Amino acid sequence: DAKTTQPNSMESNEEEPVHLPCNHSTISGTDYIHWYRQLPSQGPEYVIHGLTSNVNNRMASLAIAEDRKSSTLILHRATLRDAAVYYCILTGGTSYGKLTFGQGTILTVHP
Amino acid sequence: EAGVVQSPRYKIIEKKQPVAFWCNPISGHNTLYWYRQNLGQGPELLIRYENEEAVDDSQLPKDRFSAERLKGVDSTLKIQPAELGDSAVYLCASSLQEVNEQFFGPGTRLTVL
Numbered sequence: 022d023a024k025t026t027q028p029n030s031m032e033s034n035e036e037e038p039v040h041l042p043c044n045h046s047t048i049s050g051t052d053y054i055h056w057y058r059q060l061p062s063q064g065p066e067y068v069i070h071g072l073t074s075n076v077n078n079r080m081a082s083l084a085i086a087e088d089r090k091s092s093t094l095i096l097h098r099a100t101l102r103d104a105a106v107y108y109c110i111l112t113g114g115t116s117y118g119k120l121t122f123g124q125g126t127i128l129t130v131h132p
Numbered sequence: 133e134a135g136v137v138q139s140p141r142y143k144i145i146e147k148k149q150p151v152a153f154w155c156n157p158i159s160g161h162n163t164l165y166w167y168r169q170n171l172g173q174g175p176e177l178l179i180r181y182e183n184e185e186a187v188d189d190s191q192l193p194k195d196r197f198s199a200e201r202l203k204g205v206d207s208t209l210k211i212q213p214a215e216l217g218d219s220a221v222y223l224c225a226s227s228l229q230e231v232n233e234q235f236f237g238p239g240t241r242l243t244v245l
Contacts, residue, residue, distance in 0.1 A: 064136075064223050064236030065175065108174060119188070120234060122174025 025109045030127040033099045041094040041126055043109030048089050052113035055120065056083065056094045058105040065108065065122075068094065104130045134158070136237035138224050144243045150212035153240045157205070157226030164201055165234065166209050167223040175223055181207065211242075219244045 026044040033039040045054065056068040069076055069083045071092075076083040082095040096103055106125040137156040145151050157164050162183050167175035178197070180188040183204035192199065196215070201207040211218055221239040 062238075064225070064239050065234075066236065067233040070233075106174075119177065119180070120175075122176070125174055 025111060025123055027107070027109055027123065027126045029124065030129065032129045032131065033096075034131050035101060036098050039096040039099045039103070039128065039130075041096075041107050041109075041128065042091065043093070044091045045109070045111055046090045048111060049113060052111045054083065054085060054089075054092050055110045055112060056081070057108045057110065057120070057122075058103075059108070059125070060102075060105045068107070099128075099130045101130050101132060104128055136224055136226055136235055138222075138237040138240055140240055141238065142241050142243075144245065145214055146245050147216055148213040150210065151214050151242060152208055152210045153222050153224075153242075155207045155209070155224030155237060157207070157224070158235055161226035161228055161235070162204065163227045163229060163232075164207050165225040165227075166199060166207070167225065167236075169221040169223055169239070171220070178209070214242075214244045216244050218242060 053070055053072050055070040057065040058068050059065045069078055069081050071083045071085055075085060084093045084095060106127050108122050108125040110120050112119060136158055139154050143151055164181040166178045168178055169175040177191055179186055179192045179199050181201045184201055197211055199209045219242055221241050223236055223239045225234040225236040227234045
């Protein structure tokens with residue numbers, strides 16, 4: 022399975038944008054990039070996913086580098102409720118649909 | 133729409149005792165997953181069902197863990213006997229198909245003493 026690398030932790034202030042990076046230099050052409058987040062004492066929650074083009078939804082935006090070796094999850098205005106662990110996950114090929122979670126990035130949002 | 137339901141939410145048992153977790157997926161979701169999450173780690177897939185069939189159980193410790201999904205709806209995960217190292221959160225998730233967004237339940241926190 023292709024692996025992802027994320028910073029262990031990041032901090033942000035409330036109402037400011039947050040850019041969460043993810044490196045996936047061994048990504049293959051058929052791998053999708055998924056982001057999930059996990060709030061304290063809850064199960065993970067889907068955020069967004071993409072293949073090649075940038076994606077937007079009500080929760081966030083996903084910016085994918087042209088060579089696809091990295092991506093960035095963008096929270097446009099962080100709120101205290103966005104404090105969570107954010108996981109960047111690749112799925113594709115024989116692991117299509119299988120989520121392999123890494124350590125993720127712990128996001129702290131300051132009021 | 134109701135989400136994935138799991139019970140119990142918390143369970144404390146002594147080692148060597150059996151324990152079972154129950155999961156009711158979102159209505160209509162044919163794919164069901166069981167994950168284990170150790171403290172400070174991301175979830176790890178234990179088993180994946182497509183309807184009644186276990187299509188990926190390669191990470192399930194089969195000497196003490198078992199799972200079933202009767203009639204392709206509810207599922208039960210059992211541990212017998214439990215060991216101290218089984219203390220973790222057990223998460224159930226479901227999706228329409230294996231390639232779709234997974235919806236997770238709140239998990240069952242197991243403590244083995």
